[in-house]
Amino acid sequence: MQFDPVANMQLLVSGLAFGSIYALVALGFVLIYNAVGVVNFAQGEFVMFPSYVAVSFILPAVTVFGTVVHWQLPIVGVYVLVLVLMTGFGLLFNRIAYHPLRDRGWMPVVISTIGVSIFLRNAAQLIWGSQPIVMPSLFAVDTISVGPLHIRPQDLLIIAVTAVLIAFQFFLFERTTLGKQMRATAQDRATARLVGVRVGRIVAITFVYSALLGTISGLLVAPLFTVTKEMGALIALKAFAASIVGGFGSIPGAIIGGLTIGVIETFGGFYISSAYVDAIAFIILISVLLVRPQGLFGERVAEKA
Amino acid sequence: MSAADQIAAAESGLLEIRGLVKHFGGVTAVNALNMTVRAGDIHALIGPNGSGKTTTLNVISALYRADGGSIRFDGAELVRRPAHAIAQMGIARTFQNIRLFGDLTVRENVMIGRHVRTRVGFVGALLPGGATAREERETRERALELLAFVGLERTAGASARSLPYGDQRRVEIARALASEPRLLLLDEPAAGMNPAETDALVALLRTIRDKGTTLLLIEHDMNLVMSVSDRVTVLNFGQHIAEGPPADIARNPDVITAYLGGTLDAA
Numbered sequence: 001m002q003f004d005p006v007a008n009m010q011l012l013v014s015g016l017a018f019g020s021i022y023a024l025v026a027l028g029f030v031l032i033y034n035a036v037g038v039v040n041f042a043q044g045e046f047v048m049f050p051s052y053v054a055v056s057f058i059l060p061a062v063t064v065f066g067t068v069v070h071w072q073l074p075i076v077g078v079y080v081l082v083l084v085l086m087t088g089f090g091l092l093f094n095r096i097a098y099h100p101l102r103d104r105g106w107m108p109v110v111i112s113t114i115g116v117s118i119f120l121r122n123a124a125q126l127i128w129g130s131q132p133i134v135m136p137s138l139f140a141v142d143t144i145s146v147g148p149l150h151i152r153p154q155d156l157l158i159i160a161v162t163a164v165l166i167a168f169q170f171f172l173f174e175r176t177t178l179g180k181q182m183r184a185t186a187q188d189r190a191t192a193r194l195v196g197v198r199v200g201r202i203v204a205i206t207f208v209y210s211a212l213l214g215t216i217s218g219l220l221v222a223p224l225f226t227v228t229k230e231m232g233a234l235i236a237l238k239a240f241a242a243s244i245v246g247g248f249g250s251i252p253g254a255i256i257g258g259l260t261i262g263v264i265e266t267f268g269g270f271y272i273s274s275a276y277v278d279a280i281a282f283i284i285l286i287s288v289l290l291v292r293p294q295g296l297f298g299e300r301v302a303e304k305a
Numbered sequence: 306m307s308a309a310d311q312i313a314a315a316e317s318g319l320l321e322i323r324g325l326v327k328h329f330g331g332v333t334a335v336n337a338l339n340m341t342v343r344a345g346d347i348h349a350l351i352g353p354n355g356s357g358k359t360t361t362l363n364v365i366s367a368l369y370r371a372d373g374g375s376i377r378f379d380g381a382e383l384v385r386r387p388a389h390a391i392a393q394m395g396i397a398r399t400f401q402n403i404r405l406f407g408d409l410t411v412r413e414n415v416m417i418g419r420h421v422r423t424r425v426g427f428v429g430a431l432l433p434g435g436a437t438a439r440e441e442r443e444t445r446e447r448a449l450e451l452l453a454f455v456g457l458e459r460t461a462g463a464s465a466r467s468l469p470y471g472d473q474r475r476v477e478i479a480r481a482l483a484s485e486p487r488l489l490l491l492d493e494p495a496a497g498m499n500p501a502e503t504d505a506l507v508a509l510l511r512t513i514r515d516k517g518t519t520l521l522l523i524e525h526d527m528n529l530v531m532s533v534s535d536r537v538t539v540l541n542f543g544q545h546i547a548e549g550p551p552a553d554i555a556r557n558p559d560v561i562t563a564y565l566g567g568t569l570d571a572a
Contacts, residue, residue, distance in 0.1 A: 175441060177420050184406045184417050191404040194366055196392030196421030196484060 006148045011266050017155035017224075019262020020162035024217040025239035026246070026254035027169070028210035034186035034249055035206040036098060038106045041113040044236025045120040046214025048229060049089075050082045051222040052128050055135045057081065065127055075138055079219055083212060090211030094204045102203075124229040132226035158220045165216065166255060173251075182206065234278065238265075241285040247298025256296060260284070319344040319519050320365070320488060325374035327360050327543075334360040336543035337374070342488070342536075347510060347520045349530045349551075352540035358523045359401060361540070362490050365521075366398050367391050378488065393421045397481035398490035401523075403473045407466035411457065411476050414465050415448035418483030451479040455509060471502045475509075482513065489513065491522040495529050507533050531555065 025043060032040045056062045057071045057078040073081075097116050101108040139153040173179035184192040185202045193199045217235065225231055242261045246253025261281045269277040288295065318341035327335040335357040342348045350358050363369045365376055367388040376383040383391055397418065405414050423440050452458045455475040460468060465476060474494060481489055494510070495503045503526065510533055514520055524530050530537060530551065537554040539547040547557045554560055 176437060177416070177423055177441065177444065180409065180413050180417050181420060183409060183413075187406045187408055188404060190368065191400075191406070192417075193388040194368060194392060194398065194404075195418050195480060196389050197417070198389050 007270070008267075009149055010151060011270055012263065013149075013151050013155050013159070015263035015266030016259060017152075017158040017262070018221075018266060019259035020158050021217045021221045021235060021258075022239045022242045022262050023255045023258025024162060024165065024213045025235055026243040026258045027251065028213040029236075029240060029243050030249060030251055030254045031182075031206050031213075032210050035182065035203050036102070036109065038098075038109040038113070039240070040210065041110065041236075042093070042097070042116040042120065043210065043214060043239070044232030044234075045117050046086070046089075046211045046232070047218040047221070047235055048227075048232030049120050049124060049218075050086050050215040051135065051218035051227045051231065052124055052133070053085060054078050054082045054219055055133045055222070055227050056128070058136060059133070062133065063129060066129075075136070082219065083215055086211045086215040087208050090208030091204060093211065094207040098203070098207065099200075121229045121233075128227075128229075130229070132228045134226050135222035137223035152224075154220070154223050161216065161220060165213070169251070178202075178205070238278075238281040241281045245285055245288045245295055247295030250295065250297035253295055253297030318342055319379055320521065321375075321377040322361070322365075323375045323377075325361070325364065325376065326372045327357075327364050327369060328372050334543050335364065338540070338543065338545055340538045340545055340548065342519060342521050344487075344519050345514065345517070346535040347514050347522065347533050349534040349537045350521060350523050350540065351525075351527075351530055351537060356540040357543035358540055359492055360543075362398065362492055362521070362523060365391075366396060366490060389421075392484060395485070395487040396490065397484045397486035397488075399474065399477040399481055399492060399494060401492040401496065403470070403477060405465040405473055405476055405480070407464065409465060410462055411452065411465050411468065412445065412448050412461040414476055415451055415479045415483045416444050418480035419444045419447055421484045448479075448483060451482050452476075454482070454512075455479045456505070470497045471499075474498070474506075478509070478513075482518070486518060488519045488521065491520060491524075493523055493525060495524060495526045503529055 025047060028043050028046065029039060032038070032043075056064055056069065057073045058075055060072045061068050061070055063069075093116065097112045098109055101112055137154050138157065142152060143150045144153050145151075171179075173183060181192065181197045181202050182205070184195070184197055185199050189199050192202075214232075218232070221235065222231070238261055239258060242257035243254045244257070245260060246255070246257030261284055264284055265277050265280040268280040272280075292298075320340075320342035322338055322340045325335050325338040326333070338357070338361060340350075350361065352358050360369065364371045365383065367383070367386060367390075371384045374384070378391075378394060378396060381394065383394075383396075386394075406417065409417070423444060449458060449461060452461050455478055457468075457472060457475055457479065460472065465473065468476065474497075478489075478491070478494070491510075495506055498506060507529060510520060510522070522534075534551050536549065537547075537551050538545060539554060539557075539560050547554055547560045549557070
């Protein structure tokens with residue numbers, strides 16, 4: 001196989017796009033883990049469920065609860081609607097799945113998030129059936145030409161949105177009182193409370209923020225895949241691997257880990273075998289854990305599941 | 306609060322603890338404690354190890370929940386209020402084991418303390434410019450003033466964890482002051498300080514009092530207690546055994562026998 005700079009450049013763009021999705025979902029994992037000390041196993045469903053809701057409103061005809069609906073609303077309006085709905089979902093998730101169990105240690109909360117995950121996957125099957133649904137993209141064309149490169153505009157959108165979100169996150173954490181309260185809560189909840197931080201509110205905001213990161217990932221990635229009830233699980237699994245590769249709990253680690261896995265698996269899929277794409281993330285994970293168990297940016301080994 | 310309540314609060318003290326009880330399993334750490342902290346005083350809480358001093362502070366700031374009794378702050382009952390509400394009412398504290406946010410900078414730690422006095426909410430915090438930016442700037446400036454006040458303006462950008470122990474204590478004081486407390490609780494502020502640092506601390510505590518904040522401090526350093534306090538309360542086995550000006554406490558035979566086992570004259 002000869003070295004082809006154009007192909008490699010296209011692979012890089014595609015890899016960064018997938019990596020961006022993993023990075024956003026990994027951020028969701030890490031923010032919740034830092035705030036409440038628990039891995040949220042429903043994070044993948046934060047990607048899947050809003051994607052289903054979005055396609056139901058966008059497509060000319062979708063079967064919902066066995067009835068064909070024809071909502072067909074403008075895509076951008078649906079994006080806004082879904083983000084609003086998922087804000088409510090994040091609050092509800094905090095209230096139902098986390099808040100009642102917050103003083104019971106981490107295990108009941110983990111079980112609770114697994115329960116929500118199972119519930120949402122089965123709810124999706126019940127509502128939308130088991131047939132994959134194709135989500136249309138914002139763009140009329142599949143690829144555009146940039147010089148010799150043929151690039152999917154959706155990839156560029158994913159990379160751009162992710163860059164904006166990461167910049168926003170930096171602004172939030174470094175430049176706002178709210179962000180400092182989130183960081184203080186992540187480091188020491190008891191002390192944060194004693195200096196006047198309303199920790200319960202910060203945790204609720206964190207769940208909403210993670211739900212919105214998942215939602216944005218879903219809306220961005222769904223046009224490249226199909227919408228299925230399993231779509232979130234695989235993305236979340238790779239994002240989880242990404243956050244461990246980056247060093248669990250580290251925000252830069254989640255971003256770098258996600259991008260790394262996205263790029264390597266895309267190249268691996270092209271040069272080695274597309275059949276092994278899904279294994280590559282875990283090969284990277286195992287390799288990093290062997291060489292550097294705390295992850296690329298990790299300072300400490302995670303104590304909890 | 307009504308005018309009558311305000312007068313009652315002024316006459317009876319800023320902080321009124323009555324019949325306070327705290328158990329840990331079978332151990333009674335605080336047993337029917339009564340004490341009054343008058344507004345404008347530096348009030349020291351002393352007693353042997355295990356006498357319930359830190360527990361009392363922890364119950365006041367709602368780190369622990371009282372098992373009985375009442376704590377009134379300016380007439381308002383504190384027991385059963387959540388910790389953040391107590392901070393918002395104007396009670397701030399420092400810790401025996403320093404509890405700074407180690408990964409945040411010194412300035413950010415102080416800014417967090419300021420938060421209870423800022424107004425912009427969640428949505429406002431995410432909107433660029435305007436109120437958020439102004440409030441952030443004011444909070445930042447105020448934090449720098451407070452760091453200058455405790456003598457640490459040069460380390461504002463360093464991570465809190467990187468500072469020497471004595472400096473971390475002063476960051477905690479600045480963080481507590483950032484909330485503009487009416488009552489400042491200090492748990493062994495001089496622990497681990499050398500004599501020169503302790504002298505500077507005494508001056509700092511007096512300045513804080515003179516600016517209108519009431520202080521309640523736990524301290525083992527008797528030189529510091531005797532030189533800085535306006536009033537002293539002595540605890541033993543979770544109970545109040547004496548209260549008064551430091552000179553009286555030093556002469557109180559109950560205190561000398563029950564607590565010191567000797568004389569305070571040397572101190």
